[in-house]
Amino acid sequence: MRLRRICILFVLLLALVQTAGASAYSWPFKPFNQQHPVRGFFGDPRTVYENGILSGAFEGPGFFSFHQGVDISAPDGTPIYPSEDGVAHYVGAATLNVVTDHDVVFQYFHIVTVVGEGQQVIARKTILGYVQPPFGHVHITELDGTKAVNPLQPGHLTPYRDFTKPVIRDIVVRNQTGDVQTPLGLCGRIELDAEAFDMPPVAVPGKFKGLPVAPALVQWTVTKLGGAAVVPWRTAVDFRQTLPSNAQFWNTYAKGTYQNAPRFGREQYTSMPGRFLFQLAGSYDTTAISNGVYVISVLVGDGHGHKAVDTQRFSVLNARSGICPGSLAAPPGAESPPDEPPAAAPPAVAPPAP
Numbered sequence: 001m002r003l004r005r006i007c008i009l010f011v012l013l014l015a016l017v018q019t020a021g022a023s024a025y026s027w028p029f030k031p032f033n034q035q036h037p038v039r040g041f042f043g044d045p046r047t048v049y050e051n052g053i054l055s056g057a058f059e060g061p062g063f064f065s066f067h068q069g070v071d072i073s074a075p076d077g078t079p080i081y082p083s084e085d086g087v088a089h090y091v092g093a094a095t096l097n098v099v100t101d102h103d104v105v106f107q108y109f110h111i112v113t114v115v116g117e118g119q120q121v122i123a124r125k126t127i128l129g130y131v132q133p134p135f136g137h138v139h140i141t142e143l144d145g146t147k148a149v150n151p152l153q154p155g156h157l158t159p160y161r162d163f164t165k166p167v168i169r170d171i172v173v174r175n176q177t178g179d180v181q182t183p184l185g186l187c188g189r190i191e192l193d194a195e196a197f198d199m200p201p202v203a204v205p206g207k208f209k210g211l212p213v214a215p216a217l218v219q220w221t222v223t224k225l226g227g228a229a230v231v232p233w234r235t236a237v238d239f240r241q242t243l244p245s246n247a248q249f250w251n252t253y254a255k256g257t258y259q260n261a262p263r264f265g266r267e268q269y270t271s272m273p274g275r276f277l278f279q280l281a282g283s284y285d286t287t288a289i290s291n292g293v294y295v296i297s298v299l300v301g302d303g304h305g306h307k308a309v310d311t312q313r314f315s316v317l318n319a320r321s322g323i324c325p326g327s328l329a330a331p332p333g334a335e336s337p338p339d340e341p342p343a344a345a346p347p348a349v350a351p352p353a354p
Helices: 002-022 246-252
Strands: 038-040 045-049 062-066 070-073 086-092 095-099 104-109 111-113 129-131 137-144 147-149 167-174 189-197 217-224 229-238 277-285 292-301 307-316
Touching (some): 038 137, 062 246, 095 111, 189 292, 217 277, 246 277
Antiparallel strands (some): 038 070, 045 062, 070 137, 086 095, 095 104, 104 137, 111 129, 137 147, 217 229, 217 292
16 A cells, blocks of 8 residues: 555556646757847836936836846847747737647747747747847747746746846935935834845846846735844745736835836937836835834745845834824725834933034
């Protein structure tokens, strides 16, 4: 009986391995079995601000979305092949869908197409088209039904290895006007953000050389200094497998975010790195915790085992009235703050004479 159970378990594990292997696919141009530079990651911010930097860009309208695929660097004119067998369908100018027999759709953007509508195409053999100048890359989106999935997750675009570790640049506290607050004496409702980035594991050539990409995972927690957690670990961002809807863009990224080579009004800031600010909490109520010193910890990861953690101390000082200058407005239906006085202040000490 024991031997039979072991055999059944082995067969199930083998089936899982084979299923995972069946979803793996190759790079869309030669050499197919070699990792190529990826200059745009799944979940990167895509921002087009209608107003210029000097005209209140961050307060004005624009077009904001998550990058729903990967941008793979390739010289203009590079032949592009399907990563899997399927049927080609035109979507628009320089865009092609390849529908596989297992209902996964691959979209190829920025190519001059040469295949016919409805043509059967073979992975690594049929040329779909050529990288369209002046883009210098091919964009691939992988769709499972209507859901975009991350091509860089294990078992998809192969071979792919990540050698880099994400970086947390800053942990930011803001008030209702968006102004950055000092971490001393925080009162009322605040916004908590983290600025973080990752780097492509293979160096990207050209104008995107050295530019960052978004990490795939952002989590955070708050603990009393030397004590227990008052906010358990929460996930703010998880691009490891799929994406939120574009309607959630400003609940995921925070004000001040912009993409690599950003556009503000009529100006394109070529070769300038993006800024990726992630919203941890849009309206965190400090009156929910007692006055004192706390530690916020932020973890960022890439989905391939590389993680970074940073911490910052902050103090809470809520007045008895609960009225805090610059505090964020309470969401509809929120309870009134508790009637808690601040801790007793030490006697004032005059500054030393100059």
